Amino acid sequence: MVYGIIFGSKSFEHEISIVSAIAMKKVLDRQPVYIFVDSQKQFYNIPAEKITSKLFSSGSYKKFDTLTIKHGGFFSKTMFGETKLEFDVVLNLIHGKDGEDGTVASLLEFFDIAYIGPRLEASAISYNKTLTKLYAKHKAVAVLEFESFKKDDDIVVDNYPVIIKPSCLGSSIGVSIVKNRNELQYAVDVAFEFDDEIIVEPFIKDIKELNIAGACIDGEFVFSIIEEPQKGEFLDFEKKYLDFSRTSQVSRADISDNLAKKVRDTFAKVYNNTFTGSIIRCDFFIYKEEIVLNEINSIPGSYANYLFDDFNQVIDGVARSLPQIIDIKIDYAYVNKIQQAKGK
Amino acid sequence: MVYGIIFGSKSFEHEISIVSAIAMKKVLDRQPVYIFVDSQKQFYNIPAEKITSKLFSSGSYKKFDTLTIKHGGFFSKTMFGETKLEFDVVLNLIHGKDGEDGTVASLLEFFDIAYIGPRLEASAISYNKTLTKLYAKHKAVAVLEFESFKKDDDIVVDNYPVIIKPSCLGSSIGVSIVKNRNELQYAVDVAFEFDDEIIVEPFIKDIKELNIAGACIDGEFVFSIIEEPQKGEFLDFEKKYLDFSRTSQVSRADISDNLAKKVRDTFAKVYNNTFTGSIIRCDFFIYKEEIVLNEINSIPGSYANYLFDDFNQVIDGVARSLPQIIDIKIDYAYVNKIQQAKGK
Numbered sequence A, B: 001m002v003y004g005i006i007f008g009s010k011s012f013e014h015e016i017s018i019v020s021a022i023a024m025k026k027v028l029d030r031q032p033v034y035i036f037v038d039s040q041k042q043f044y045n046i047p048a049e050k051i052t053s054k055l056f057s058s059g060s061y062k063k064f065d066t067l068t069i070k071h072g073g074f075f076s077k078t079m080f081g082e083t084k085l086e087f088d089v090v091l092n093l094i095h096g097k098d099g100e101d102g103t104v105a106s107l108l109e110f111f112d113i114a115y116i117g118p119r120l121e122a123s124a125i126s127y128n129k130t131l132t133k134l135y136a137k138h139k140a141v142a143v144l145e146f147e148s149f150k151k152d153d154d155i156v157v158d159n160y161p162v163i164i165k166p167s168c169l170g171s172s173i174g175v176s177i178v179k180n181r182n183e184l185q186y187a188v189d190v191a192f193e194f195d196d197e198i199i200v201e202p203f204i205k206d207i208k209e210l211n212i213a214g215a216c217i218d219g220e221f222v223f224s225i226i227e228e229p230q231k232g233e234f235l236d237f238e239k240k241y242l243d244f245s246r247t248s249q250v251s252r253a254d255i256s257d258n259l260a261k262k263v264r265d266t267f268a269k270v271y272n273n274t275f276t277g278s279i280i281r282c283d284f285f286i287y288k289e290e291i292v293l294n295e296i297n298s299i300p301g302s303y304a305n306y307l308f309d310d311f312n313q314v315i316d317g318v319a320r321s322l323p324q325i326i327d328i329k330i331d332y333a334y335v336n337k338i339q340q341a342k343g344k
Helices: A013-025 A053-057 A102-112 A120-127 A129-138 A181-194 A237-243 A256-272 A299-307 A313-321 A334-342 B014-027 B053-058 B102-108 B120-127 B127-136 B181-194 B237-243 B257-271 B303-306 B309-320 B333-341
Strands: A003-009 A031-036 A045-047 A065-072 A073-078 A083-084 A089-092 A148-149 A162-166 A176-178 A199-202 A208-217 A220-227 A280-287 A290-297 B003-008 B033-037 B043-046 B066-069 B073-078 B081-084 B089-092 B147-150 B164-166 B177-178 B198-201 B209-217 B222-225 B280-287 B291-296
Touching: A003 A013, A003 B147, A013 A299, A013 B066, A031 B033, A045 A065, A045 A073, A065 B066, A073 A199, A083 A280, A089 A102, A102 A120, A102 B209, A120 A290, A120 B003, A120 B127, A129 A290, A129 B127, A162 A181, A176 A181, A181 A199, A181 B181, A199 B014, A199 B102, A208 A256, A208 A299, A208 A313, A256 A280, A256 A290, A280 A334, A290 A313, A299 A313, A299 A334, A334 B053, A334 B291, B003 B014, B014 B303, B043 B066, B053 B066, B066 B147, B089 B102, B102 B120, B120 B127, B120 B291, B127 B198, B164 B181, B164 B209, B177 B181, B181 B198, B209 B303, B209 B309, B222 B257, B257 B291, B257 B309
Parallel strands: A003 A031, A003 A089, B003 B033, B003 B089
Antiparallel strands: A031 A045, A065 A073, A073 A083, A148 A199, A162 A176, A162 A199, A208 A220, A208 A280, A280 A290, B033 B043, B066 B073, B073 B081, B147 B198, B164 B177, B164 B198, B209 B222, B209 B280, B280 B291
């Protein structure tokens, strides 16, 4: 399977996406094709052998072919017309805005281009932390209690410490732990710099965190190992940034088989069927002996390849079992009926 | 304000969208520009004076200029390059799939084209009836109890009659009232023809229905009149279809000022701030003396113009106060830092 990796775009995680895309070169069995989206929403075809992070920071990516998105694919201009960029399936590797919010998924969906990644609704659910929590509760998956606030709301916190997050960003950007009333306003201002909505959750020190990635392939789940991430208070942006370039295996969390099974079952509840077509990572907490969903990473850094024993088998499996959309026939039955009634 | 009306696309409501778009010609103060999306996802610029429903059913729309979507707008080819289609703001008038699910909103958002219509997240919330209900509850707005089912689920109904709907369609397509167990399977099969998820709600006969449209313009709400739709058991597709071409005023519901105020307040709760940038219609029930949200029409038929006293003022107001997105600067700070650390 040859993947067309789409990455970059205008997001706070633009650079993370570049790092993540470069990492995939080491991971995939077959050399991918690269489609870079710059901040002007121009598409470029970057040769895999030329890809380095400096190519983008220096602006020299602009020397490569531009692409236009149209029905069926990405096209570059040639002397006598245009050529379609050859690949089997797009791999959506745009982290954060444009990628994880469903924008690029919509583009690919609209133009009938096959892709791995969350569909539009799945994106909306996982991108907005309030929606994630409403969705999880509906699926009988526990979440931490929370409150969400808009810019003009009166923010009242009764019990400290709390964690304050922009509703719609990943990678710890704009996230603060607030230990007392004095620290509140600053943290709120920081979070609102990144989003119009913020959420406030209790901060629980030394909470056990377990991450698991997976996908559903033809009705069967494939799970990664369960990892217990090593961390300080929480991963800051820079640490997480480096984390996105990981291509080596990590060690399994030291948990009972019973707990591991429960984690996998909870993952499946979250995934089914909304996330079909994507490989996601769920970050869970173990809190009061319950498995609590913290976050859904609908496009995890370099697709969480380092959590899988055989990543290529997983990704190729997903690529072969993408969700089919119901075909809609446009037959103008009603327009014709009205025209007949009018005698036209 | 000159609007670029985008309509059509590959949806069960393709024809409804055409009717709705044609109706807008009578309603808008200034002649709009028309962008038709055919089922092949090709964009066409249709001259306003040539637009009739027959143009589309006959396929003769294909004689008009095709358009390409790119950063900043829609472009047509000319002898020496390309011309940008001139309009101020797009009016998203694609009903159902592609329009109300957020797909076309994403396209416009991605390519920085100003538009009236629900944003991506608002679309996901209003398009999927399960999400609508979760969202409404979170906003302290009542909804009818419901259950949602996927294709392989065991569907058990305890109390009849119920109403069965595909999760993600409007215009009564695939909706059935089921009076007893014998009718259940057929109705379920019909609904699943249109979607992979269905919802089951109690059907309450002679329930009072109240519709209201509105928008928030610069922090101030503008409401339409409140209409009590006249109906049989419920609007079937054909009736609703004709309804989409309405351009004349309807009569106000005969309700108390107090109830009218509560309806407006409930509308505002639903709208704020998720639906900024759009004109929506909320369909409420009055049930057990409570205002219950039935449905959010995020792109109502011909923008529910017939419910407003001065529709042009409303739409121009929305066009002038579209939501601004937070500007993101891509400065390659992290990539540069890493390169410095490596001594490059």
